[in-house]
Amino acid sequence: MKVTKIEVLEAELSGQDGIASWHHVFARVHTDEGVSGLGEVGMAYGTGARASGPMILALGERFVLGHNPFSTESIWERMLRKSFWAEGGGPVVFGAMSAIDAALWDIKGRVLGQPVHRLLGADTPTPLRCYASQLQFDWGKKSVNLVDATQYREAAIRAREEGYDCVKVDPLMIAGDGSRAAKLRGILTPEQRRTVRARMEAVRDGLGPDIDIILELHSFTSTAGALQVADAVADLGILFMEEPTHYNGPRAHNRAARKSPVAIAAGERLYTRWGFLPYLEAETMDMIQPDVGLVGGISEAVKIAHLAHTFDVGVQAHVCGSPLATAIALQFEAAIPNFEIHEHHTYALKACNRDLFLEDLQPKAGRFNVPTAPGLGMTLSPDAERSMVKTFVTA
Template sequence: MTRIINATALLADIDVETDRTDAVQSFVKQETVLVTLTTDDGLSGTGYAYTIGTGGSSVLALLRDHLLPLLAGRDARNVEGLWQSLFAHTRATTTGALTSLALATVDTALWDLRCKRAGEPLWRLAGGHRQEIPVYDTEGGWLHLGTEELVKSALAAQEARFAGVKIKVGKPHVAEDAERLRAVREAVGPALHVMTDANQSQSLSSAVRLAAALEPYDPYWLEEPMPADDVGGHARLARSTRIPIAVGESMYSPMQFRGYLETGAASVVQVDVARVGGITPWLKVAHLAETFNVEVCPHFLMELHVSLVAAVSNGAYVEYIPQLRAVTRTEMVLRDGHAVAPDEPGIGIDWDMDAIEDRRVS
């Protein structure tokens, strides 16, 4: 049988591995919500989602009070049906971050079960396009870092054969952002991709000025220049600059991506598996982007995204921000500047439950 006989959730706080700042916030800690589902055939699957400092307890309460009780006795193989059932039950709070995060914990646990039952890794069961994916580094590009540190980190990433690095922008003066990017570009030369990320800090007028100042240094993309719900503003910005516009980490349903793609407001899709509601909707977004000939380069969660990017034909990059090393027994494998999707059955994360328990929030 494949009926769910037990569903549990917990919240654990994982410290950040390094200081991380951008134009609007700091990454305080990773509030990690984990769901484990057990079926009557003896299998168990674990899924997770996260916040970067607030809201984790609210996600946990939504799961315990409203979602997990609905899973008892349900067939774990019916992943799409279960996702739709839970979504319908929470319709009064959708579309929104807390509900999508809660759905993601259950959905990734169901996919973990699906892969284990099939004896296949996630990257193959979800599509199986290729196993190795280029990596770009974000850890050396945070906003608080000085220009000398940015250059040093970019050169180290290039030496490690990463295909790109990301530089945070959004300093008080556009000239400072341009100077930081100029220094990195001159140090690494023309071949390394240099991404930029404004973290929704700009108005339309300031974003236009920022893009114009950055253009001479050939940024690979300008990420989240304005608030994510300003689709029209992003479309106007995209028409005004040669820099591709990247969005997605602050979107919570496939429909939101459709608006960006239909209006030409995004040239790169950065769908986040936790924030969009799980693997089931993540794949829908990736396939939607493919119909617009747009690449998928997801935000954060490299340990899970490596398998999803490997699954789809338009998966282009994995973002290097290690965060789970304190609570897993193995790490994502890097080979010659590429992330390697794991071959073990399941979603590919080897949790250290004792370490998680040590960080559990009562």
């Protein structure tokens, strides 16, 4: 079996269902035996997704076409070592590698008639615990920037009533006028600290005492501000504080982690096992959050999880993408020994996202059944695919 074609499919969904920035980039790898596989770049949000499509084609043309899709380790090493820019690269090159790698695993599973987690040596687990993520955008059919503390309480109640026993919320991201907050670096003002406290108190009140809360900061804060937030909410029973500061070097993060009264989770903007190692060695991540669509794909995410396992650190994949990203994360999480909890983003509830695939992956009562169809088990909707922009390279 050989790879004969690498295809990129892009879906521009920005502005739909209240999502400001939402651009999906998929890789589809074709073989000479008529079996194809799908992967996704983990850059649907923010800025830069469009750069990953050409990178998929460049890597695919040089290092994947003509090779056996089962040779995932050999292909991964070629992309890393011979592309030049992957040695020390960032989200564009590693996102492209991730999409290609996932597509190859999808092919392997489809050929062998097994889900990816079984190819990785794992039994199908009991349904995985998951949490309702990003309540500051509400929890429903439309994404809405929540401002008032009462709105945060109501969103928390909705998640609780659906059976979730954990939620995640960023209490700083939305300013008082409903826009995205700016100037969050440095020491936070008394007003900002009061807002954080009011919103987090409201979430706790809506959830009651027996549901976990993950505090999200999105790396918007500096060390000083993150510690102010941690001190302000430590008594509310916070499970983790996520991304207290930037990843441009470990010092700021490590300082925040060592002083924080709240445990730390981070990692969605780190790439490969080498990116995670300094933080694990410093013992400043209590849970890692690799994005399988950015770290180097399934092949690399499994290595990262096992690396973290040697440091007794748990794993929760960062998931903010299409239903395919959810499927990839579930297969990965089902296969590792140190899985903690699965992220179900509020964007995953939106029709524009759910309509991309025939399979609608949603948890039941806060628990996710891991799919057992061959490969990743996902099928692009023909209607959705017709609206996508396609480019490709062939052998």
